[in-house]
Amino acid sequence: TNQYDHAQVQEFWQYVWERDGVAELPDGAVDPTYVLGMFPYTSGTLHMGHVRNYAITDAYARYRRLRGDDVLHPMGWDAFGLPAENAAYERASDPESWTRACIRRMREELETLGFGYDWSREITTCDPSYYRWNQWLFKRFHEAGLVEFTGATVNWCPDCETVLADAQVVLEEPGSERDSAVGDGTDDGTAAGGDGDDGTHDHTTARVCWRCATPVEQRELDQWFFTITDYADELVDGLDDLEQWPEGVREIQRNWIGRQEGARLTFDVSTAADESETAVDVFSTRPETVFGATFVAISPEHDLASELASADEDVATFVDQARTSAPDTGHAARDDFSTAGIETDATAENPLTGEEVPVYVAEYVLADVGTGAVMGVPGHNERDSEFAQAHDLPIETVVAPDGDGTTKSSDVAFTDAPITAEGTLVLESTSHSEYDGQPSEDVRDHLVDDHEAIDPDVTYRLRDWLISRQRYWGTPIPVVHCEDCGHVLVPDEELPVELPEFVQTTGNPLDAAEEWKQTSCPDCGGPAERETDTMDTFVDSSWYFLRFLSPDLADAPFDTELANEWLPIDVYVGGDEHAILHLLYIRFVTRALADLGFLDRREPVERLVSQGTVLYEGEKMSSSSGNVVTPDEYGAETTRLFVLSAAHPEQDFEWTANDVRGAYDLQQTLYSMATAFVDEGETRVERAGHDEFIDREIDRTIVAARTEFERFRFHRVVTEVQELAGLLRQYRGYDRIHGEVYRRGLLTIAALISPLAPHLGEELWNKLRGDGLVVEADWPVLESDPATIESEYQRERQLVETTRADVRDILDVASIDDPAQIDLVVAEPWKYEVATRLTTSTGEADGDSVAEA
Ligand code: ANZ
């Protein structure tokens, strides 16, 4: 029949691909194109976020193959993590069997979708043959001074007597359902599972244990860290060279690292109680505003706060309460701060003016930012200003905004809003009138040069990477604690330190695994205990892309020579929720490995595609919100075609049954065109004038599709294919077709659609040619002179781009920034006309009317 039986077609071609190993990287491949999707966390089943991610990488990988490249397109499993442990408790089973079952199911789903992976390179992070290399990495980092063991604050449930991951801390709002405090990698789609320990928290809600609802406390525990902050400068500076990364992601990383240049100023402090003298260092990005400092504020965790608390009960109460109410973190939202604070009986001496100002303990001063202390300059800083108003502190203005060189101090009127801009110092008739009227930037430089109490300083928001987890389902940290020798690293020959059998307990199962825990010291042979912390799962995903190069290598995590040849990853695709942690960690680990001599490359990813979210009635599709559309409902091919044609990869899009139907219909149409042509076969042999035109349009489509594939504009590839199909239908209706021209048109369609809808591609190819595979085909050849077609196409694109830019300008005025609407306007010039007329007649168009028009 002419009906396209998608289930049968899928099964057949999948069988053939596997039989012929078409997705495997050929032996002896030289510098293959490395296309990688962030590997999935083994949560149980694929959701639309995964499907979209892997449809994008598969389409690109298949496109590169068609272009003649050797392509490395592997897949693996991010298999450690808390959800597996939780599932084990719920089902009275163990994390390993749960994880293995998930992997089986998910692999089957990936195969059903026809994704072309080189399964001979499959890796699973919970295999000892994989995680031994995490331990190796830990040891090499340790040798290089990149590992620290130091105190850190953790969430502690006093009832369960156990450490809680942030994901195990729930926010209890009065009268509301419990909700997980932060994402825990259970439903974030792809990659790099992780534990979501990003340190965000909320002041307004109680943080309670997920199991027993007891309020969570903060405790200080010794923990293992990777000192990623050693690389802070390199990691920011390197962003400038990542030209093929979305600017949005680079900006997020810049903010996350949060490098700030400024100065450290020393204030001498005297406490009334015992007349003792100490000093407090503050960090400021605007040291020249020191002339307007009207107080000093220190964080509740500051040493001086403890000292002052011991002499003053009110201060003690405040400090205690502030310390337990929120985790200590520099990653808290800084716009949403508290003005809570308490005055102490200490005073601080302004190093420039000699003025004595009060010292406060304030919640808005973060312990791990700068020095944990600030000079309060309410005239020029927002937070200081709000704090000053809440505590009735004086507000002084010492910088006048630029634009008026003649401003005198008396002219600068006080307004509620602080002046945060640079400007001119206003210090007339003060002890520092030498700076009066000078630009703030200049004064800043002078102060740093001239004064002993002011030194240049840089701070970062980035913290060291806390890799300790007090949980079972992760990589054991390869350390033993010996009473005599202290921490001793497990010798390389004894790696991997394998996980013991899983036991259900209240705390960390590794603590309960006595037999496993008791060991002997590798140095002195005396009794010792194993470290029971396991590694953050982000360690597993921080180097997995290297393992894919030589997944079976037994004596090293990866082959240096191969890595130097094959890296960087040419295209890396994943969800935009990984903009920081995962994508920062792989950059850090790559650099550290380079410094250790294991790699030449310092950046792992050449081109990053950050995919948008799949929405379903406006909500993110995820397993936790229960609105997952499982791929088989519509057939694999329809799903792939739809997710690729719905929007630019970076854009969010809405899953709607109607659009899915459109993707299905396109397959039917193309299939029946091919069958009708093959079955009827009424064609011409002699060439007519309009055949030339069709030939040229076919060529134009080939060139256009190549450009769109390179830009990941798969939806435009689909449009190009649809347009060509429409033209061929017209051609056929107009006259008897020229057999070879028409066949070339259909074969071109088969080839161009095959990276997106590979089963359909094979089916069309097979119908039209009777043999061979489109996956093994070459990129379609142009009939006419390539240079001519190319330049014609470039001209056409230029025109579209110019129009697009014009339209964008107009829409900008009308404040429309939705790319879909821009496309709409460009696609239909009359709308462009309307938009133009609207802006020229009203000067400024009304956004809604343009959109409606
Ligand atoms: C005085 C000053 C005056 C500042 C001025 C800024 C502007 P932003 O503001 O985000 O650029 N700061 C320093 N350490 C802090 C801590 N531990 N907790 C909270 N705030 C802290 O960040 C830089 C400013 O953050 C620093 O510069 C300091 O306030 C504040 F007109 O010092 B500034």
Ligand code: ZN
């Ligand atoms: Zn020992």
